Amino acid sequence: MAKYLISFPSAAMNVPDSEWEAVGRDAHAVIREAKEAGFYVFGGGIDETVPPVLVSANGSVAEGGYPWAPPLTGGFTVLELPSNKEAIAWAARFAKACRCDQELRVFGFDPES
Numbered sequence: 001m002a003k004y005l006i007s008f009p010s011a012a013m014n015v016p017d018s019e020w021e022a023v024g025r026d027a028h029a030v031i032r033e034a035k036e037a038g039f040y041v042f043g044g045g046i047d048e049t050v051p052p053v054l055v056s057a058n059g060s061v062a063e064g065g066y067p068w069a070p071p072l073t074g075g076f077t078v079l080e081l082p083s084n085k086e087a088i089a090w091a092a093r094f095a096k097a098c099r100c101d102q103e104l105r106v107f108g109f110d111p112e113s
Contacts, residue, residue, distance in 0.1 A: 001080050001081060002081065002084075002087075002106050002107065003079070003080050003106070004079050004081055004087040004090075004091075004104060004105065005077075005078055005103075005105040006076065006077045006078075006079065006087075006090065006091045006103070007074060007075065007076035007102065007103050008075060008098060010048065010073040010074045011073070011074075013074075013099070013100050014100065015099050015100075023097065023098060023099055026096070026097035027097040027098050029097065030090075030097045031043060033093075034077070034079055040077070041080050042077075042078050046072055046075075052072070054066065075098075077094065084106070087104055091104045
């Protein structure tokens with residue numbers, strides 16, 4: 001089985017204020033289903049109130065992330081699934097629950113991790 005990252009940037013969450021409670025309820029329901037099915041690895045969201053720091057190979061620390069990259073925001077879930085087809089189906093469930101498109105990526109296996 002492969003691990004899949006299902007994610008979205010904060011800007012994709014264009015949800016009316018009146019729907020936020022339902023979004024949370026629906027997204028947590030999908031997470032509970034993934035846990036019950038044994039597919040859930042972990043998930044969460046980037047705490048956008050804490051700015052990133054960039055740590056160099058020499059140990060120096062600078063405020064901010066990579067200056068050339070877009071900021072990393074939003075939420076994510078990692079599931080371990082038997083097929084890409086199932087990963088797409090789970091991403092669709094998250095898209096429906098979150099009311100926004102989800103990006104799907106496959107983690108490469110590293111036997112040392």
